[in-house]
Amino acid sequence: MLNGTNLPALLDYLAARLDRQVAEPLHRQLYRALRQAIQQGLLAGDTALPASRVLAQSLAVARNTVLHAYEQLCAEGFCQTRVGAGTFVAAHLPEPAAWPARQTAISEALPLSRRAAAWLDVMGERVESASAAFAPGQPDLAAFPWLVWWRLLQTQQRGAQAGDFDYREEGGHPALKQALVGYLQLSRGVVCEPAQVLVCSGMQQALDLLGRALADAGDTVWMEEPGYRGARMAWLATGLSVCPVPVDEEGLDWQGRALPVPRLVYVTPSHQYPLGSVMSLARRQALLAEAARQGAWVVEDDYDGEFRHAGRPLAAMQGLDSSGRVIYLGTFSKVMFPALRLAYLVVPAALVAPLRLLQARLYREGDYTTQAALARFIQEGHFGSHLRRMRGVYARRQAKLRKVLEGELGEALPLLGGEAGMHVTARLPAGWDDAKVSTLLAQQGIAAPPLSAYCAAEPPFPGLVLGYAGVDDASLMLAAVRLAQVLREMGIRSSPIPR
Template sequence: MDLVLDDNGPLYLQLARALKEAMAAGRLANGTRLPSSRELAYDLNLSRTTVVAAYEHLRAEGFIAGRVGSGSYVTSPWTTPVRSPPVRRAVVAQSDYSRRLREFSDIGNIPGRRPPGMRYAFQFGVPMVNTALTAQWVRELARAAPYVQPNYPRIQGLPALREAVARHVGRTRGVACSADDVLIVGGTQQALSLIARVLLDVGDEVALEEPHYFTARTILQVHGARLVGVPVDADGMQVDRLPDPAVKLTYVTPSHQFPTGAVLSHERRLALLEYARLGSGWIVEDDYDGEFRHDRQPVRALQELDRDGRVLYVGSFSKTLFPSLRLGYIVMPPGLKDDLIAAKWTDDFGSPPLDQAALANFITSGAYDRHLRQVTRKLAERRQLLRSSLQAQCGDRLEIMESHSGMHLVAWIRDMPVEEGEALIRAAAERKLALYSIAPCYLQPPQRTGLIMGFSAMSPGEIRDAVALFAKCLALFPRRKAGERGRPALYLARSSG
């Protein structure tokens, strides 16, 4: 402990003063356990009697609590939180990479997060609260722990997990691969980062859907890609609008377009594969929630149709289990395997083996399939509930996009310009309801208001209440007649009462 005695008076009082100073400065915060008198005497080269006397003195003054033998705790009257010295980021970015990080990423303002203090949130991309899964996961971890080697993990991932993933995606998504083609990664996030590093040079062109998954956009931008947004309609990305000459990489969500929910049609799948083949380009297939097909058999993966090894199929356990697991996978085309595995090695040596072992067992035991069936059923019910509640309470003010899978819907508010939409989001937040604009999903945001409405993080009762509150907020902004000009958003937000 960093204590300076002031050479003034009896040693035990000098020590008591030094400890109080440390408390006042916040270096010894409330609740901190002090070292035993024996340890502190040894550290400061004092007699134990001196330290015991200092502790007794502080105890009498109410600065510490607890007993000799069972430990003493700081109960200081100062509430100064322990603060690390303010860290200032270098004024000048230190590299081109850091310049791009500053330009494109804003980690203080990540879209889709739940703001504090909200009662309801149509948050998307978060799995259902599932206490049974948590309990099961604890058991899987305990079962796997004794068999996990303490040494560095296998770079490519635990063979048992790669095997389990290969069989699972083969069976459920039609992905043709063996365990040897699978690279275990830290979620889609790391997958995209590794792929960008392996495939892209600064200035390379990358095509992505417009609208798209904003995080994928940020990763690509930070790696120096020049992005081309390709519009999406009810059949997914309009592949005939891909740039000519062909781009190096195309990022798509074919099974459940993020965020619109469209499914890429068979013809477009074939056209996209042909585009990549002719241009010697690559396709990233992000299959983030393709397992949650509510009404029919899951749509098969694009990778199934790939005869030329141009598709990198990316899957994640963030939606099917939980995002803090930070596990996902890339099914690698043969030409990129070595580079991707080497990139993973330079990044982190390999993903944590305990979680991988638990997950391998969870999948092979059949528990994962059971869990997916259960969750898919519940998600289908909640999607239907959200849809019918919105229709009942908001009538024809909303245009809800067709979608048969996943954990969110997209709803456009008819005749509501963007500024009014922003005022609606603010008015809802004042009433403790978090709404999520679709705008961050665009390179060129549209001139109308669209919302992404997640339904996985709310119980059916909460969905009903949240929709009722949403309808009240929406009623504060009466529908415009054709040609009517907008009133100032501020006025609208304030007049909402």
């Protein structure tokens, strides 16, 4: 048993779990190590934790690192501070249901590798309920034209030849690549030949492929901060060093900062994830010039650019690129459904052959009959009409969400983004702990991930990411009213919007 007075044993335990080589901040590592010790009963209830100064000195970390970890443990109910006495393990731990399921499932006898534990931490602690408001990134599955899709799938499966079920190395079904080129040229301003398209099993696989194929372990990737956790996870898993770069209202804001030379630059220029800014034309051109100067690849993630609700549609950066540096990524997870696991890369001609081969050898290729059905879905116009319909549905849903939240809280809860996509980000009052707010909401069945979970360092401000696409209007409105109620209970003051 560890305890606060058996300091050497506790220090050994904690020191073995701090790794300065990984990107995960030390305060997170320390927090995780302490939480694990508490959850596993190694630190019993009511145990006094060492004074922050003592622990910081012994572990050779900043005192703030310890304070931060202690604060997080207190916020989650694992510890308590007692005035004048210090920080103690809580006598009664929070309900196991509030704990991350994976932590309780990981057996001591079969621990994860340290890198896997660090990756899991990047993904946040709670597995958000995909079916609840406001889980971000969830399309409305009830509105998908399933009958048409099943009919096309069946037709393809019935007519399939033996070869359709074999290993393939063509980078995707030719008909799907052809259909995609037509769509991308027209709708997204992407300039490409079908040969430049590689169909893969979801964007996550595309990111993993690029991390392995275009960079070596230890190379730097510039990544938007806040940014998409799936991408950060992929970069870390491929051994890259993630350099967080702030974003402003024009997108990635690297100018005038001393940053390591990047091998990859990952951006979401059509709709910054999650803050929602659209990268200006000037910034796109400057970034392309910077990438050329530094010899970097630009990875353009256009995950939901199809759903543009306001403002002038900007064509993809790929269409502006004259030096063959941009790799354009799109996914069918939002415009069709996530379980389809189909996404695509549009790569410069020089990368086609090596990436195809690497894709086929690293992961094998996917199911060509499903890809053929998807090609038909696009060619027969079902894709276009589903997109148009959902664009309208999502725009109306966002407008309703805004109306309810503005009506309830006025200016006190500014909503950022929303020109495109399926989510907005609500800005909480300065000084609020967004993780705590998110946990409280989760206890009420509301999924609203904190903005801090999308950041490698301190968030620019506290916030909540609110997906509005995946649930019906009535559930969305109810959740919005409940959200406002919870925030009011926490002390937010509604202030009317001046008209």
